[in-house]
Amino acid sequence: MGGERLKIILSLTPPLLIIITLFFGGIFYGLLQSLGYQPAIGKYDINFSAYYNVMFSERYARLFWTGLGLNLWVSFASTFLAAVFALFAALAIRKTFFAKTICNFIYSLNLPMPHLVVAVGMIFVFSQSGLLARFASQLGFINSPGEFPVLVRDKYGFGIILAYIWKEAAFFFIILMSVLQSLGENFEELAQSLGANKWQRFRYVILPLVMPNLFSASIIVFAFSFGAYEVPALLGVIYPQMLPVMAFEFFLNPDLNARSEGMALSIIIALIVMILVIIYFWLTQAKIRKD
Amino acid sequence: MSDLKIINLVKNFQGMDRPAVNNVNLDIHSGELVAFLGPSGCGKTTILKMITGLFDPDNGDIKLDNQTLLTTPTEKRGVVMVFQNYLLFPYMNVNENVGFALKMKGVEQSIIDTKVREMLDLVKLPDIGLRKPKQLSGGQQQRVALARALIASPRLLLLDEPLSNLDAHLRDEMRELIVTIQKKLNVTTIFVTHDQEEAVLLADKIALIFDGELQNYTSPKNYYERPKNTEAAKFFGGVNFIKTKKNNNQLETELGDLVYDGNNIDELEIENIITIRPENIKISDKNKYDHNSFKGTIKSVIFSGTHTRYKILINNIQLECSLQSVGINNIKENDEIYVHLPKNKIWGMND
Amino acid sequence: MNNNLKKINIYAIYLGAFILILPLIAFFINAFSFRWFYPQIIPKELSLQAWVRLKLIPKPGQRTFESFLDLWASNPTVIKALINSLTIGFIVTVVSIIIALPAARVLGLLNFRFKKLIIFIMVSPTILPPIAFVLGLNINFISLGFSGSFFGVCLVHLVPIMPYVVLTMTGIFANYNPDFEHQARTLGANKTKTFFLITLPAIAPGMVVAALFAFLVSWSQYLLTFLIGAGKIMTLPLLVFSTASSGNPALTAAISIIFIFPAILILFFTSKFVSGESGATSGFGKI
Numbered sequence: 044m045g046g047e048r049l050k051i052i053l054s055l056t057p058p059l060l061i062i063i064t065l066f067f068g069g070i071f072y073g074l075l076q077s078l079g080y081q082p083a084i085g086k087y088d089i090n091f092s093a094y095y096n097v098m099f100s101e102r103y104a105r106l107f108w109t110g111l112g113l114n115l116w117v118s119f120a121s122t123f124l125a126a127v128f129a130l131f132a133a134l135a136i137r138k139t140f141f142a143k144t145i146c147n148f149i150y151s152l153n154l155p156m157p158h159l160v161v162a163v164g165m166i167f168v169f170s171q172s173g174l175l176a177r178f179a180s181q182l183g184f185i186n187s188p189g190e191f192p193v194l195v196r197d198k199y200g201f202g203i204i205l206a207y208i209w210k211e212a213a214f215f216f217i218i219l220m221s222v223l224q225s226l227g228e229n230f231e232e233l234a235q236s237l238g239a240n241k242w243q244r245f246r247y248v249i250l251p252l253v254m255p256n257l258f259s260a261s262i263i264v265f266a267f268s269f270g271a272y273e274v275p276a277l278l279g280v281i282y283p284q285m286l287p288v289m290a291f292e293f294f295l296n297p298d299l300n301a302r303s304e305g306m307a308l309s310i311i312i313a314l315i316v317m318i319l320v321i322i323y324f325w326l327t328q329a330k331i332r333k334d
Numbered sequence: 335m336s337d338l339k340i341i342n343l344v345k346n347f348q349g350m351d352r353p354a355v356n357n358v359n360l361d362i363h364s365g366e367l368v369a370f371l372g373p374s375g376c377g378k379t380t381i382l383k384m385i386t387g388l389f390d391p392d393n394g395d396i397k398l399d400n401q402t403l404l405t406t407p408t409e410k411r412g413v414v415m416v417f418q419n420y421l422l423f424p425y426m427n428v429n430e431n432v433g434f435a436l437k438m439k440g441v442e443q444s445i446i447d448t449k450v451r452e453m454l455d456l457v458k459l460p461d462i463g464l465r466k467p468k469q470l471s472g473g474q475q476q477r478v479a480l481a482r483a484l485i486a487s488p489r490l491l492l493l494d495e496p497l498s499n500l501d502a503h504l505r506d507e508m509r510e511l512i513v514t515i516q517k518k519l520n521v522t523t524i525f526v527t528h529d530q531e532e533a534v535l536l537a538d539k540i541a542l543i544f545d546g547e548l549q550n551y552t553s554p555k556n557y558y559e560r561p562k563n564t565e566a567a568k569f570f571g572g573v574n575f576i577k578t579k580k581n582n583n584q585l586e587t588e589l590g591d592l593v594y595d596g597n598n599i600d601e602l603e604i605e606n607i608i609t610i611r612p613e614n615i616k617i618s619d620k621n622k623y624d625h626n627s628f629k630g631t632i633k634s635v636i637f638s639g640t641h642t643r644y645k646i647l648i649n650n651i652q653l654e655c656s657l658q659s660v661g662i663n664n665i666k667e668n669d670e671i672y673v674h675l676p677k678n679k680i681w682g683m684n685d
Numbered sequence: 686m687n688n689n690l691k692k693i694n695i696y697a698i699y700l701g702a703f704i705l706i707l708p709l710i711a712f713f714i715n716a717f718s719f720r721w722f723y724p725q726i727i728p729k730e731l732s733l734q735a736w737v738r739l740k741l742i743p744k745p746g747q748r749t750f751e752s753f754l755d756l757w758a759s760n761p762t763v764i765k766a767l768i769n770s771l772t773i774g775f776i777v778t779v780v781s782i783i784i785a786l787p788a789a790r791v792l793g794l795l796n797f798r799f800k801k802l803i804i805f806i807m808v809s810p811t812i813l814p815p816i817a818f819v820l821g822l823n824i825n826f827i828s829l830g831f832s833g834s835f836f837g838v839c840l841v842h843l844v845p846i847m848p849y850v851v852l853t854m855t856g857i858f859a860n861y862n863p864d865f866e867h868q869a870r871t872l873g874a875n876k877t878k879t880f881f882l883i884t885l886p887a888i889a890p891g892m893v894v895a896a897l898f899a900f901l902v903s904w905s906q907y908l909l910t911f912l913i914g915a916g917k918i919m920t921l922p923l924l925v926f927s928t929a930s931s932g933n934p935a936l937t938a939a940i941s942i943i944f945i946f947p948a949i950l951i952l953f954f955t956s957k958f959v960s961g962e963s964g965a966t967s968g969f970g971k972i
Contacts, residue, residue: 414872
């Protein structure tokens with residue numbers, strides 16, 4: 044009996060050790076620093092001044108709140124649009140037709156592509172000297188690069204949203220295809236035989252069927268896009284800045300106070316994501332209780 | 335062929351309020367075909383797994399040819415097991431599966447090929463060597479599993495529920511195959527089952543196990559005619575139990591007095607139970623005997639093919655009698671009948 | 686009516702597919718052009734100049750096999766970054782699988798107290814964004830001397846990788862029947878032979894999927910490598926980022942093509958696995 048217990052503990056220790064020391068250790072250390080505890084320079088007291096500064100001080104308040112707004116807007120918009128796009132694509136593609144496999148492949152193509160590359164791709168296609176602008180110019184819609192709207196490196200995060208949509212739509216697409224293909228057809232045919240038209244079938248059969256998966260996938264995508272650094276760093280502007288970029292810049296500032304503020308910001312980001320996840324679990328539990 | 339001794343074997347599992355295996359002692363002789371029989375969860379498979387080395391006992395010893403097995407790792411015990419779901423290695427074909435044990439021993443490939451062919455012939459599947467397990471039927475898989483187990487001449491063969499996954503007709507074939515091979519190779523074999531018919535048909539001796547404890551270890555016939563207690567008797571399909579008071583050498587019952595021939599009269603307590611197999615009860619419309627004969631009424635007649643069962647009420651006691659359907663006629667419900675319990679066919683048990 | 690709808694359907698799909706590949710097309714055109722100015726759709730000049738500038742292809746007139754090798758051996762930035770990315774990816778993949786294997790076996794086959802808590806801990810790095818832990822970790826690493834080291838970068842890459850590897854392999858073991866191992870043991874196979882002949886073939890497909898994840902996740906890391914590497918460790922994503930910020934599209938495109946090459950390879954390879962494996966897809970979504 045003891046031997047088995049020992050075996051379990053020994054097997055689980057290496058990965059647990061790595062995650063606890065590196066991941067939780069890193070968060071914990073960042074938390075401490077954000078609360079002003081910096082033994083390296085002799086500060087042992089705990090205070091929330093870094094948090095206060097980040098959110099409410101004259102220097103940063105506007106930056107923070109616009110950044111937060113931008114973050115939320117970007118995450119919501121990209122998650123929602125990616126889901127919608129993928130849903131329609133999945134619905135359209137699942138009926139067999141000529142180039143189905145190729146289209147299937149293309150729509151899921153972006154899945155293993157690194158986010159950075161997708162972001163660069165957005166620059167190539169959507170910038171004012173990008174492919175789309177060139178098409179527009181050739182077709183006579185515009186006369187100069189300046190006339191093409193600013194879609195990447197813009198104030199509203201359009202480029203960032205586009206990059207996320209490009210990538211996450213593939214993610215949604217694959218999930219939806221597997222759900223629809225395993226269950227969707229039977230239910231749809233049944234509803235059809237009971238007299239439901241296309242819209243009714245969509246609303247009463249397909250939508251409820253895919254909602255649970257869509258919902259959990261959306262939480263994953265939202266949480267990820269909210270806290271990610273790479274894409275906004277490449278495609279964003281100086282003001283307004285998305286929070287992860289802001290946190291990183293604060294951190295790189297040689298001023299130690301700014302460093303604490305950067306940590307505080309990253310903790311705030313983590314807290315927001317955590318709250319979202321908790322809300323998600325609470326909502327799904329509520330649903331289960333309702334059923 | 336080897337002798338197996340199980341000595342004071344004990345095994346406890348977390349979460350169970352009684353030991354899974356409680357002080358089991360068993361002596362199995364070389365070449366015997368023995369059944370571990372008992373309901374699900376009685377510990378029979380656990381004992382098997384301790385013999386192969388999957389579990390270590392908490393107490394006691396297991397000796398093969400008078401040498402303890404407990405200090406030997408599984409792969410060196412020479413004890414081979416055939417699982418209930420055969421477990422043919424899915425990534426190997428039949429030849430590779432069957433030859434596995436010899437390959438582990440480092441035998442030359444050409445010799446392995448010959449022996450594999452021999453074993454496949456023995457189990458009557460000569461042509462399937464290159465097939466993969468998923469291409470075989472259940473019965474074929476089991477034969478391959480058997481061939482695989484026997485190729486390296488194991489000292490002990492263990493079979494876990496060998497017939498329970500098979501249809502009725504396959505069961506007969508497999509039963510014959512197991513018995514033939516076992517006798518031919520003379521390998522000591524233990525098989526585990528919950529089906530007493532199966533045990534009775536296959537085994538030389540049956541170890542009856544309830545709740546982790548060994549009830550009895552004897553020939554199938556004895557379980558029918560001389561069961562140790564009511565629970566054991568019921569497990570083998572016994573249905574006639576008569577409460578008895580011992581008075582010197584007479585047995586007093588609600589039916590009347592019984593004359594008893596059994597050789598365990600001295601071990602019987604004052605209050606004990608008499609049992610008799612349905613097929614040993616004699617009935618007739620005339621009273622032919624001067625002892626152990628009682629008058630009763632037929633309560634029901636149930637035809638079950640080769641046999642017909644009669645439920646008879648005598649005073650307040652109901653007895654069930656089973657006779658061959660051929661040759662008896664004209665016995666109907668509510669008929670009055672004379673029932674004779676031969677004195678050498680009744681058996682007394684304490685509880 | 687239905688037919689027309691169908692046609693619109695199909696054309697919409699083709700349009701969508703075309704739009705989706707647009708970036709790829711842009712990449713390839715950029716990478717193989719010279720002076721591809723606005724508003725040309727097709728560059729006037731196709732050339733390999735970007736690749737020459739990156740010191741990946743020798744100048745025209747010198748393109749022999751030896752000169753390729755000489756060029757690469759002189760260790761231009763791109764080759765250095767490529768080697769680093771490959772090495773780090775390979776190391777963390779192998780290490781993560783070795784570490785995860787026993788844990789996954791225990792999690793997949795056994796039940797024990799705190800199991801749910803342990804699984805939660807294992808999965809937590811996928812829930813919170815990397816910025817939450819890497820800042821604090823960086824300070825630690827600096828004081829420990831890991832900052833700017835190869836070892837430090839490999840270590841930090843393990844954090845986002847371990848959850849996926851553990852989870853994927855746990856799934857494999859949950860569907861695995863350990864009785865096969867005991868069967869082999871009774872037939873005379875010792876523990877080592879049993880592992881290599883019985884266990885490994887059974888879990889190999891799952892291991893391959895887990896390895897591919899691990900590699901891709903490590904391959905795509907930017908923030909972690911940038912911060913912990915402290916400018917001393919150059920990997921391909923860092924190179925892509927800096928070149929993209931510098932504004933030369935041809936160079937950026939060329940490096941990006943090298944960068945996405947493994948992803949495309951893996952896409953072809955796993956197109957059988959990906960359909961229906963939601964664990965797999967959520968992993969890819971995070972890259």
